[in-house]
Amino acid sequence: MKDNVSREGALARSIRVTRLLLTPAQKRKAIMVMLLSIVSSVLEVFGLATLVPIVVVCAEPGGVFKNKYFRTIYDAFHFQSEQSFLITILLGVIAFFILKTVFTSWVNYVQAQFTGQTGYDVIKSQLTKFSGLTFWNFNELGSGKLINSSLNVPNSFLYNLLRPMVAMASESVIAFSIVVGLVVYNPILILLLVVVLVPPMALTYRVVRSRVQGVQSRINDLWPISIGFVNDLFTGFVELKLARRQQKFVGGVLRAQGEVYELDAKNFVYSMFPQKVIELAAVAGVVIIMLYSIVTHKGSSGLVALVGLFAAAAYRLMPSLNRILTSMVTIKGNQHLLDEIESHQGDDSQEQVHPVQEPLKFERDLVLDNLTFSFPNESYRALNGIDITIKKKEKIGFIGSSGSGKTTLMNVLLRFYTEQQGKVLVDGVPLGPQNIDAWHQLIGYVKQDTFLMQASIRDNITLGEDNPNEQRLLYAIEQASLKTFVDSLPEGMHTFIGERGSKLSGGQRQRIGIARALYKQTQVLILDEATSALDNETEREVNEAINNLSQIDLTILIVAHRLTTLRECDRVYELSSGQLVAEHQYEDLLNRIK
Numbered sequence: 001m002k003d004n005v006s007r008e009g010a011l012a013r014s015i016r017v018t019r020l021l022l023t024p025a026q027k028r029k030a031i032m033v034m035l036l037s038i039v040s041s042v043l044e045v046f047g048l049a050t051l052v053p054i055v056v057v058c059a060e061p062g063g064v065f066k067n068k069y070f071r072t073i074y075d076a077f078h079f080q081s082e083q084s085f086l087i088t089i090l091l092g093v094i095a096f097f098i099l100k101t102v103f104t105s106w107v108n109y110v111q112a113q114f115t116g117q118t119g120y121d122v123i124k125s126q127l128t129k130f131s132g133l134t135f136w137n138f139n140e141l142g143s144g145k146l147i148n149s150s151l152n153v154p155n156s157f158l159y160n161l162l163r164p165m166v167a168m169a170s171e172s173v174i175a176f177s178i179v180v181g182l183v184v185y186n187p188i189l190i191l192l193l194v195v196v197l198v199p200p201m202a203l204t205y206r207v208v209r210s211r212v213q214g215v216q217s218r219i220n221d222l223w224p225i226s227i228g229f230v231n232d233l234f235t236g237f238v239e240l241k242l243a244r245r246q247q248k249f250v251g252g253v254l255r256a257q258g259e260v261y262e263l264d265a266k267n268f269v270y271s272m273f274p275q276k277v278i279e280l281a282a283v284a285g286v287v288i289i290m291l292y293s294i295v296t297h298k299g300s301s302g303l304v305a306l307v308g309l310f311a312a313a314a315y316r317l318m319p320s321l322n323r324i325l326t327s328m329v330t331i332k333g334n335q336h337l338l339d340e341i342e343s344h345q346g347d348d349s350q351e352q353v354h355p356v357q358e359p360l361k362f363e364r365d366l367v368l369d370n371l372t373f374s375f376p377n378e379s380y381r382a383l384n385g386i387d388i389t390i391k392k393k394e395k396i397g398f399i400g401s402s403g404s405g406k407t408t409l410m411n412v413l414l415r416f417y418t419e420q421q422g423k424v425l426v427d428g429v430p431l432g433p434q435n436i437d438a439w440h441q442l443i444g445y446v447k448q449d450t451f452l453m454q455a456s457i458r459d460n461i462t463l464g465e466d467n468p469n470e471q472r473l474l475y476a477i478e479q480a481s482l483k484t485f486v487d488s489l490p491e492g493m494h495t496f497i498g499e500r501g502s503k504l505s506g507g508q509r510q511r512i513g514i515a516r517a518l519y520k521q522t523q524v525l526i527l528d529e530a531t532s533a534l535d536n537e538t539e540r541e542v543n544e545a546i547n548n549l550s551q552i553d554l555t556i557l558i559v560a561h562r563l564t565t566l567r568e569c570d571r572v573y574e575l576s577s578g579q580l581v582a583e584h585q586y587e588d589l590l591n592r593i594k
């Protein structure tokens with residue numbers, strides 16, 4: 001497979017991957033854009049080609065009658081004088097050029113719109129792919145890489161692959177039209193142009209392409225590093241400031257970006273290379289013609305005509321060849337973008353979405369039946385044969401030393417991880433991809449550091465729902481013991497809570513997490529060390545909120561280190577090295593530490 005990919009040319013691969021990204025309607029639009037580009041390029045060449053004879057005819061009195069094409073037009077439209085004929089022709093030329101400019105500008109707009117839309121589709125496809133990652137793969141890839149792949153890669157795809165591809169297509173039509181015109185007009189000249197321009201172009205492409213590729217691929221590796229450091233710098237703002245460690249992260253960003261800008265400078269020089277080489281080759285062409293005439297002692301008027309023609313052809317051909325060559329180098333240099341776009345496409349990093357989702361009811365019990373789980377590439381069992389039955393409305397605690405498997409067990413219950421053996425049964429129905437939506441609707445999760453957005457309390461509870469259900473919202477606020485606090489605020493639930501809830505106390509943050517779970521009408525609530533980071537007084541407040549929840553129809557699973565958090569539990573299970581080693585009552589645990 002890899003061999004096939006490496007044998008596939010850069011342009012062919014770019015076209016193949018782009019085609020996969022296009023919807024049928026966009027494919028049709030792509031064909032239309034191509035046709036318009038061809039028409040636009042032909043008009044461009046035609047406009048320039050007609051200018052030459054017109055200038056010749058204007059310069060020579062009576063010239064109109066010597067040129068058979070002009071003569072035919074003159075007679076067909078019954079012109080009375082050469083002067084009126086030439087004025088009409090010149091006005092016609094101006095009108096043609098104005099129309100051509102309007103048309104080509106419109107084509108440029110259509111091209112830009114098409115490439116912009118395709119760039120947008122790449123962002124969409126990347127975001128869909130990455131938001132569908134399994135929990136495991138999300139953690140493996142890390143947010144720096146994911147932010148880069150979701151925003152920078154599509155942007156770069158637009159500027160460094162898509163636009164060069166379109167430019168290459170239009171410029172090829174221009175170059176081809178000029179070459180065809182020259183073949184008809186003067187085959188020797190075309191031979192000369194091929195001999196002078198093609199070898200240096202081929203050599204430039206060979207020399208520059210691998211260098212640009214190396215540079216671009218390194219830049220692509222550096223961006224996630226910079227993003228990772230910036231992310232840490234601002235996420236850990238308070239801790240890093242206190243520890244006077246911000247400079248380390250600023251330094252990390254600057255080191256990576258410093259290298260990016262150095263590489264960018266190299267890239268800039270490489271991108272100028274094709275133009276310089278083509279200019280040099282054109283001068284070499286003129287010199288060769290002159291040398292040829294000196295050596296062969298050919299007449300000077302023929303020489304001037306040949307040099308003039310060569311210069312005229314090269315004048316329009318050079319920018320086209322330059323853009324073709326630069327586009328080829330850019331396309332080749334940015335092949336890593338295609339790796340990024342093709343990566344994780346339809347592999348097992350994506351969560352399996354079952355097309356038909358089954359409903360799920362939780363009215364009786366939740367059974368963990370011989371649950372066994374190992375992390376990928378790890379030989380030990382993080383969970384080993386866990387058997388637990390939890391009745392609806394029970395409150396169950398989990399304890400165990402650090403690393404005993406408590407969070408892993410919760411992650412299996414949340415379906416972030418899938419067991420290798422055993423199953424989780426809800427009212428006797430095994431959990432699987434076919435009922436994951438229904439299960440996620442039933443289960444809520446509050447962890448040590450509740451995720452909070454820079455938004456209002458209301459948006460944090462509803463996770464930004466546009467038209468939240470007010471009744472459910474008030475109920476969630478009340479049940480999570482937030483009502484007194486929210487009522488005391490001038491703007492109530494519309495109060496903004498600052499960066500990651502900085503305007504809230506630790507207890508209030510956790511209660512927002514609980515309110516969020518209640519708002520979505522959770523029936524099973526997992527609290528994983530939800531009170532661990534709180535001081536005793538705040539923990540008491542949150543515990544009270546949790547205990548109040550016992551009044552409502554909720555099954556609660558609590559992972560905790562502090563015994564006080566487990567006071568209201570019906571049973572407490574103890575884990576050790578991934579195994580269930582004991583079942584306790586809260587009072588037994590208290591006696592054990594006395």
Ligand SMILES: Nc1ncnc2c1ncn2[C@@H]1O[C@H](COP(=O)(O)OP(=O)(O)OP(=O)(O)O)[C@@H](O)[C@H]1O
Nearest residue numbers: 139375378382400401402403404405406407408409
């Ligand atoms: N992504 C992972 N890859 C490999 N091993 C992991 C991974 N996550 C956790 N582990 C390992 O699995 C075991 C159980 O970890 P887990 O986080 O479930 O423990 P825990 O009981 O919740 O600990 P703590 O009380 O410290 O939170 C540990 O040995 C841990 O090192």
